[in-house]
Amino acid sequence: MNWGLLLVISLILVPVFETPQLVKLHSPRDLVVFFGLWAVALASAIGVTAGLPQWRVLDWARSFIQLYPG
Amino acid sequence: MKRHSGISALQFFILTFGLTIGTSILVIPSGVAHIAREDAWIASLVSMAINLLMVILYIALARLYPGQSLYEILEAVTGKWPGKLLSLVYLFYFISLVGTLLGNLGFFVSGEVMTETPPEVVQIIFLIAAIISARKGIIILARVGELFFPWVVLLLLILILALTPQIEWNYIKPVLEDGWLPVLQAGLQSSVFQEVIVLMVFLPLVKQQKSRERAYLLGTAAGNLVLSAIVLLSVLVLGIEQTENSTFPAYALAKTINIGNILQRVEGILITIWILTYFIKISVLFLSMLQGLRSIFGLKRQNHLIYPLAALFMIIAWNTYINTVYVNDIIATVWMKFSSLFLLIMPAVLYLIAVVRVKLLKQEQPENPAGSQTQQPESQKSP
Numbered sequence: 480m481n482w483g484l485l486l487v488i489s490l491i492l493v494p495v496f497e498t499p500q501l502v503k504l505h506s507p508r509d510l511v512v513f514f515g516l517w518a519v520a521l522a523s524a525i526g527v528t529a530g531l532p533q534w535r536v537l538d539w540a541r542s543f544i545q546l547y548p549g
Numbered sequence: 550m551k552r553h554s555g556i557s558a559l560q561f562f563i564l565t566f567g568l569t570i571g572t573s574i575l576v577i578p579s580g581v582a583h584i585a586r587e588d589a590w591i592a593s594l595v596s597m598a599i600n601l602l603m604v605i606l607y608i609a610l611a612r613l614y615p616g617q618s619l620y621e622i623l624e625a626v627t628g629k630w631p632g633k634l635l636s637l638v639y640l641f642y643f644i645s646l647v648g649t650l651l652g653n654l655g656f657f658v659s660g661e662v663m664t665e666t667p668p669e670v671v672q673i674i675f676l677i678a679a680i681i682s683a684r685k686g687i688i689i690l691a692r693v694g695e696l697f698f699p700w701v702v703l704l705l706l707i708l709i710l711a712l713t714p715q716i717e718w719n720y721i722k723p724v725l726e727d728g729w730l731p732v733l734q735a736g737l738q739s740s741v742f743q744e745v746i747v748l749m750v751f752l753p754l755v756k757q758q759k760s761r762e763r764a765y766l767l768g769t770a771a772g773n774l775v776l777s778a779i780v781l782l783s784v785l786v787l788g789i790e791q792t793e794n795s796t797f798p799a800y801a802l803a804k805t806i807n808i809g810n811i812l813q814r815v816e817g818i819l820i821t822i823w824i825l826t827y828f829i830k831i832s833v834l835f836l837s838m839l840q841g842l843r844s845i846f847g848l849k850r851q852n853h854l855i856y857p858l859a860a861l862f863m864i865i866a867w868n869t870y871i872n873t874v875y876v877n878d879i880i881a882t883v884w885m886k887f888s889s890l891f892l893l894i895m896p897a898v899l900y901l902i903a904v905v906r907v908k909l910l911k912q913e914q915p916e917n918p919a920g921s922q923t924q925q926p927e928s929q930k931s932p
Binding site for chain 1 (some may be wrong): 640644645648649667669781842846847848849855858862863865867879882883884889
């Protein structure tokens with residue numbers, strides 16, 4: 480089963496439920512942060528589905544640590 | 550009707566206990582035994598001492614900025630924008646942690662317990678539980694912890710008592726054959742897997758200062774004692790070779806229980822303890838990340854971020870726990886240095902700066918800016 484596709488579909492539905500509540504909140508900042516995070520999650524999920532290179536946070540951590548040997 | 554916006558010291562103790570045991574109960578014995586060999590049990594006591602020192606450092610830092618969470622302290626000590634940047638760095642640490650933990654969960658359950666089930670299914674089901682917990686908030690999680698705690702203690706007692714007939718004392722001899730160095734090294738390495746700094750986010754929720762500090766220390770000590778007991782039993786029952794070479798020695802340990810051919814195959818006990826404490830760990834991390842995002846961006850609510858964040862957890866889990874060789878290599882070469890940066894070095898530097906600012910320069914401590922941050926949103930308050 481393509482789990483990435485399941486994630487993409489679930490993510491597409493999230494704004495349908497959350498946007499009305501966010502609009503009622505009258506907070507542009509909440510709206511921007513929500514859609515920012517949602518866009519990152521959706522892009523990553525599409526990346527998983529398409530088999531593109533992905534977030535490997537442990538590799539980032541390794542690269543960071545290798546900057547400071549010893 | 551009275552509304553509660555805080556948690557009790559006992560609940561905080563239980564959260565600390567659960568966070569400390571979390572995934573560590575399954576994986577710590579093998580890592581410690583690999584370095585310290587027969588002295589693994591001493592190394593786990595060293596790890597406890599290091600963890601307690603860390604908590605003392607966190608408490609000292611929190612005392613300088615009373616009523617403020619980790620993210621607020623970061624801003625108060627380093628200034629608004631550097632503080633926000635540091636908070637984002639901590640969020641990166643927490644998200645890598647959650648990703649690795651979820652990956653570990655899928656790997657363990659699919660590899661050892663339900664071998665026909667894909668790891669993604671296990672991870673999704675568990676994440677749904679964590680989402681529900683995040684929607685309900687820290688107060689409800691603390692109450693759930695209170696319900697879990699007696700069962701965890703009871704199951705731990707059964708596990709330990711059932712293993713005692715199989716103890717072979719010769720397995721821990723000779724003591725300190727290679728000296729203290731491997732013991733200290735193993736202790737330091739295993740001390741970074743408990744991540745009790747996460748609870749600094751919720752420390753202000755306990756109203757009485759002395760009780761919360763005691764709960765923080767005792768929770769860490771109790772959790773580490775359980776881990777030490779599991780490490781000791783792993784070596785005493787399985788022997789050093791099997792402990793070192795098993796991916797999940799505690800699970801192998803539970804499988805050896807056989808009392809008069811009546812009580813056997815009780816590894817379910819260990820799985821239950823692990824799942825309950827793991828649930829606390831993931832939920833606390835999830836909630837701390839939500840609080841972090843709320844604090845950094847000054848949001849009114851945080852619950853709308855739950856689903857996108859949960860999706861990111863899944864994606865990171867799928868791309869983090871690629872295979873055991875990769876993860877073991879990262880743990881051996883990277884994780885101790887990377888984690889100690891967040892658990893030890895940064896808090897120590899923050900403490901020094903805070904002491905200079907608060908004690909020497911006599912700068913005024915800002916009022917708890919977000920009484921906000923430590924307050925629960927309406928949906929999270931309970932009657």
